[in-house]
Amino acid sequence: MLTVILVLVPLFAIFAYLVYRGFGSINWAFLTQTPKPVGEAGGGMANAIVGSAFILALASILGVPVGVGAGIYLAEYGRNRFGDVIRFTADVLNGVPSIVIGIVAYSIVVLTQKHFSALAGGVALAIMMIPTITRTTEEMLLLVPQALREAAYGLGIPRWRTTLSITLRTATSGVITGIMLAFARVAGETAPLLFTAFGNQFWNLKVNEPTAALPLQIFTYAISPYDEWHRQAWAGALVLIILIVTAVAAVRFAVRRGTFGAA
Amino acid sequence: MFFSALPRPDMPVPQPVEATKVSDLHPAGRGRNEPFLRGARGETGDRIFKVAMLLCGVAVLATLVLIVYELVLRSGPSWHAFGFKFFAGHDWDPVSEQFGAMPFIYGTLVSSLLALLIAVPLSIGVAVFTTEMCPQALRGPLSFFVELLAAIPSVVYGLWAIFILVPLLSSYVEPFLSRTLGWTGFFEGPPYGISMLAAGIILAIMIIPIISSITREVLMVVPQHQREAALALGATRWEMIRVGVLRNARAGIMGGIILGLGRALGETMAVTMVIGNRPEIAKSLFAPGYTMASVLANEFSEATGDVYLSALIEIGLALFLVTIVVNALARLLVWTVTRGQPSRANA
Numbered sequence: 035m036l037t038v039i040l041v042l043v044p045l046f047a048i049f050a051y052l053v054y055r056g057f058g059s060i061n062w063a064f065l066t067q068t069p070k071p072v073g074e075a076g077g078g079m080a081n082a083i084v085g086s087a088f089i090l091a092l093a094s095i096l097g098v099p100v101g102v103g104a105g106i107y108l109a110e111y112g113r114n115r116f117g118d119v120i121r122f123t124a125d126v127l128n129g130v131p132s133i134v135i136g137i138v139a140y141s142i143v144v145l146t147q148k149h150f151s152a153l154a155g156g157v158a159l160a161i162m163m164i165p166t167i168t169r170t171t172e173e174m175l176l177l178v179p180q181a182l183r184e185a186a187y188g189l190g191i192p193r194w195r196t197t198l199s200i201t202l203r204t205a206t207s208g209v210i211t212g213i214m215l216a217f218a219r220v221a222g223e224t225a226p227l228l229f230t231a232f233g234n235q236f237w238n239l240k241v242n243e244p245t246a247a248l249p250l251q252i253f254t255y256a257i258s259p260y261d262e263w264h265r266q267a268w269a270g271a272l273v274l275i276i277l278i279v280t281a282v283a284a285v286r287f288a289v290r291r292g293t294f295g296a297a
Numbered sequence: 298m299f300f301s302a303l304p305r306p307d308m309p310v311p312q313p314v315e316a317t318k319v320s321d322l323h324p325a326g327r328g329r330n331e332p333f334l335r336g337a338r339g340e341t342g343d344r345i346f347k348v349a350m351l352l353c354g355v356a357v358l359a360t361l362v363l364i365v366y367e368l369v370l371r372s373g374p375s376w377h378a379f380g381f382k383f384f385a386g387h388d389w390d391p392v393s394e395q396f397g398a399m400p401f402i403y404g405t406l407v408s409s410l411l412a413l414l415i416a417v418p419l420s421i422g423v424a425v426f427t428t429e430m431c432p433q434a435l436r437g438p439l440s441f442f443v444e445l446l447a448a449i450p451s452v453v454y455g456l457w458a459i460f461i462l463v464p465l466l467s468s469y470v471e472p473f474l475s476r477t478l479g480w481t482g483f484f485e486g487p488p489y490g491i492s493m494l495a496a497g498i499i500l501a502i503m504i505i506p507i508i509s510s511i512t513r514e515v516l517m518v519v520p521q522h523q524r525e526a527a528l529a530l531g532a533t534r535w536e537m538i539r540v541g542v543l544r545n546a547r548a549g550i551m552g553g554i555i556l557g558l559g560r561a562l563g564e565t566m567a568v569t570m571v572i573g574n575r576p577e578i579a580k581s582l583f584a585p586g587y588t589m590a591s592v593l594a595n596e597f598s599e600a601t602g603d604v605y606l607s608a609l610i611e612i613g614l615a616l617f618l619v620t621i622v623v624n625a626l627a628r629l630l631v632w633t634v635t636r637g638q639p640s641r642a643n644a
Contacts (some may be wrong), residue, residue, distance in 0.1 A: 036422075037418065037419050037421075037422025037423055037426065038422065038423050038426050038439075040419055040422075041419050041420070041422075041423050041443075041505055041509075042442075044502050045442070045443075045446055045502070045505075047457075047461065048446075048449070048453075048454070048457045048502075051457060051460075051461055052453065052457070055460075099353070100353045100356050100357070101353075102353075103349065103350050103352070103353025103354070103356075104350070104353040104354045104356065104357045106350045106353070107350035107351055107353055107354035108354065110350070111347060111350065111351070112354065116354075117354075119358065120354045120355075120357055120358055123357050123358050123361050124357050125624070125628055126361060126621055126624065126625070127357065127360060127361055127364075128624075129559050129563075129620055129621065129623075129624030130364065130563075130617060130620065130621070131562070131563025131564075131565065131590060131616055131617070131620055132563070132565065133563065133565045133590045133593045133594060133613070133616075134364070134368070134563070134593075134613045134616060134617045134620075135364070136593075136597075137367075137368065137593065137597070137609075137610055137613045138363065138364045138367050138368065140597070141367045141371050141610075142363070142367060150598075161360055164356075164357060164360065165357065168357060192340075192342050192343055193343045193346070194342045194343050194345070194346030194347070195342065197346070198346075218448055219448075221450070222449070222450020222451070222452065222453065223450070224450070224451065224452040224565070224566045225451075225565035225566055225590070225593075225594055228594055228597065228598060229597045229598040232598065249450055249452045249566075252452050252453070252456060253452050253455070253566060253570070256452070256455065256456045256459055256460075256570060257459070257570060264460065267456055268456065271450075271452070271453045271456050274450060274453070275449065275450075275453065278448070278450075
């Protein structure tokens with residue numbers, strides 16, 4: 035069918051160009067150096083790569099426990115009106131444009147701290163991760179057969195212990211998949227970082243300082259008028275996608291092996 | 298639901314025959330001789346756990362409330378200064394502190410509708426192809442590929458649009474359009490490439506995976522006998538798809554389209570990179586424009602002065618409200634189809 039070809043051509047073109055332009059531009063300096071001033075050749079995005087990982091780690095620390103907890107609440111205690119309210123809220127949150135989340139993180143964190151910071155970026159991304167994690171966790175927990183819970187109760191195990199060591203454990207790989215889905219979604223987010231993490235030309239691993247992030251750097255370089263920066267933007271885009279895919283694949287692999295080991 | 302079968306936590310717990318077997322279930326419990334079940338302890342644990350999980354759930358609710366609260370609070374100064382005229386005003390002049398959001402609202406609407414115009418037929422085509430006529434061997438890779446596209450960050454789409462799409466538009470597509478359709482007035486002016494048209498196209502590429510994956514889901518729940526009945530009445534394959542499948546699924550497809558619209562309205566980066574960022578309302582699609590999300594992305598961190606900042610936040614509030622309405626509508630429609638019954642009011 036013609037439509038399929040029409041759709042696949044631009045999509046394929048995106049991939050092809052990304053790989054072609056990206057691989058042509060990645061080199062050792064790109065991965066190990068900080069940006070050079072305009073006009074100087076060389077330099078790289080090492081600080082942005084590390085900065086992205088740092089902000090994402092902050093976001094995961096803040097977002098994952100809350101998201102999983104809310105999912106547990108919905109699956110185990112949330113079969114009521116209040117549960118429906120939270121379910122609906124999570125769906126609404128999922129649809130909030132990322133730039134609006136950025137504004138909120140700005141007014142909560144940046145305005146109180148009086149400066150841009152990695153923490154503000156982490157908060158923004160965490161808010162974006164929570165609804166996805168909540169809904170997938172709930173779905174995965176509901177897939178666990180009721181008989182398993184009943185067996186645990188029959189053995190006299192308290193309910194909280196059953197939830198944590200039986201139900202959640204059975205659903206681990208599904209829950210982790212949900213977390214990685216949320217992670218992959220926010221890893222490439224630029225809009226909420228524009229006025230929270232803000233970007234930085236230098237190394238930073240302090241929670242309270244502006245921090246560089248890969249998507250931000252790609253954006254800045256892409257709209258700049260310099261060829262050298264364009265080249266680096268392509269390389270950055272390729273590195274970003276490779277990092278996202280590897281992170282997701284690595285965690286899924288580890289989880290799969292882990293659950294087989296325990297079984 | 299089967300959840301009513303859950304034993305209540307306050308029920309008397311029968312003592313296990315062999316306590317060690319129970320603790321074996323969890324490595325942490327192994328080798329401890331103390332009976333790890335004692336009624337009181339379990340109950341306290343249950344209560345603490347339930348409260349902790351409840352807090353997480355409430356946090357989700359609180360986040361949304363906080364978003365609304367912050368947006369409303371901080372857009373106050375602009376609301377007081379301009380009132381409803383804010384949304385009708387055409388001037389965006391930070392220097393003299395005159396703010397009107399009309400050009401941005403216009404840009405957001407036009408670019409999103411343009412994206413739908415391009416994306417809807419294509420994504421329905423893809424969905425129909427993968428569910429109804431695709432050879433089995435191709436089905437998996439095709440849907441995998443389409444799903445993969447949903448994972449590409451929007452800044453990467455933007456990057457591609459700047460360096461591939463825009464030059465393509467300015468040297469081939471736009472001259473062609475202005476030659477053939479220039480008389481309509483929608484395709485006139487110099488073909489710079491950076492334009493409302495470019496924004497619409499890149500948005501279309503970005504929402505195709507969303508619309509087509511939801512449409513596919515909806516098409517798959519159309520009962521097989523509907524197809525067979527249509528075929529039995531002598532319908533051709535195309536008639537079968539049109540009457541037996543698409544008509545049955547139209548509410549769900551509509552939901553998918555509106556969900557795509559929600560994404561297009563809020564999309565920031567890719568649009569900012571190609572739309573030209575000029576707060577003007579022009580009839581021609583070749584002219585640069587500006588969207589609500591892009592003005593936030595470009596001007597928020599440089600906004601000086603309270604009114605300027607709060608005018609931007611008011612745009613954010615408007616964007617937030619619109620996307621919520623759009624998303625709620627979409628979910629309602631998708632649920633109606635996939636659950637086979639009218640959704641509850643709070644869907």
